[in-house]
Amino acid sequence: MQYFGDNMWRDVVAIEGESFNCGYCNSLTAPSYGYVTSGYDRNGLIVGARILICPNCKQPTFFDEFNSQYPSANNIMDNINYLPDDVQELYKEVCDSFSVHAYTGASILARKMIMNIAIEKKAKVDLSFANYVEYLVTNGVVPKSAEKWLNTVRKNGNEAAHKTSKSSKEETEKIIKFLVILLRSVYEFEGEI
Numbered sequence: 226m227q228y229f230g231d232n233m234w235r236d237v238v239a240i241e242g243e244s245f246n247c248g249y250c251n252s253l254t255a256p257s258y259g260y261v262t263s264g265y266d267r268n269g270l271i272v273g274a275r276i277l278i279c280p281n282c283k284q285p286t287f288f289d290e291f292n293s294q295y296p297s298a299n300n301i302m303d304n305i306n307y308l309p310d311d312v313q314e315l316y317k318e319v320c321d322s323f324s325v326h327a328y329t330g331a332s333i334l335a336r337k338m339i340m341n342i343a344i345e346k347k348a349k350v351d352l353s354f355a356n357y358v359e360y361l362v363t364n365g366v367v368p369k370s371a372e373k374w375l376n377t378v379r380k381n382g383n384e385a386a387h388k389t390s391k392s393s394k395e396e397t398e399k400i401i402k403f404l405v406i407l408l409r410s411v412y413e414f415e416g417e418i
Contacts, residue, residue, distance in 0.1 A: 233263045234261075235262070236260070238258065238260075240256045240259045240277060243256065247284065248284075248297050248324060249282050249284040249286075249296065250284070252279070252282070256278050260276040261273065261275040274288060274290055275288050295326075296324050297324040302317065303405050306412070306416055307413050307415070307417075311341055311345070312341055312345060312408070312412070315337060315338045319404065320401065323397060323398070328392040328396075328397040329391045330385075331392070332384075333386050335381070335400050336379060336381070336382025336383070336385075336386075339379070340354065340357050342361070342411060343357035343360050343361050343366070346361070346364070346366050348360040358375040361375065362375075367410070371407065374407075377399075377400065377403070378403065381396055381397075
């Protein structure tokens with residue numbers, strides 16, 4: 226056994242009565258075994274950290290003493306076709322950051338992604354973010370109605386980068402949902418024609 230904070234890790238034990246959504250394969254799973262700390266109680270009182278093994282994909286999921294899951298059960302990344310490589314990589318970084326509860330990082334990356342989309346659609350480099358938003362709207366890359374959301378991404382990204390407050394999970398999730406709509410309309414729908 227090894228120490229982990231005030232608890233000690235146990236060898237593999239049988240797990241009963243627990244289920245979770247796997248952050249790797251997205252399946253709702255009920256593991257049969259895992260690694261637990263000495264605070265774990267099989268009768269439903271779960272205290273302490275644990276590592277549960279998904280019986281579907283055999284990957285480990287870590288739960289801390291506050292029941293936060295790593296990787297997150299919310300695999301928020303949608304498969305979007307026809308994305309340029311740099312946009313695809315940024316989109317993956319945004320979603321990966323979200324999945325490990327790095328909401329502030331995801332907000333900053335979402336803002337950067339808007340700039341990259343504008344540049345990929347032939348906007349000049351080194352413009353202000355407001356100019357990138359204006360470019361996307363005035364050149365018909367996005368509809369005028371998307372301008373409010375683009376400015377929400379800007380505001381959230383600015384606060385994440387320049388203020389001491391963190392981005393919330395809820396706000397970041399909304400921004401990522403908007404990015405999915407934006408990416409589908411700018412790249413996927415266009416690519417299907």
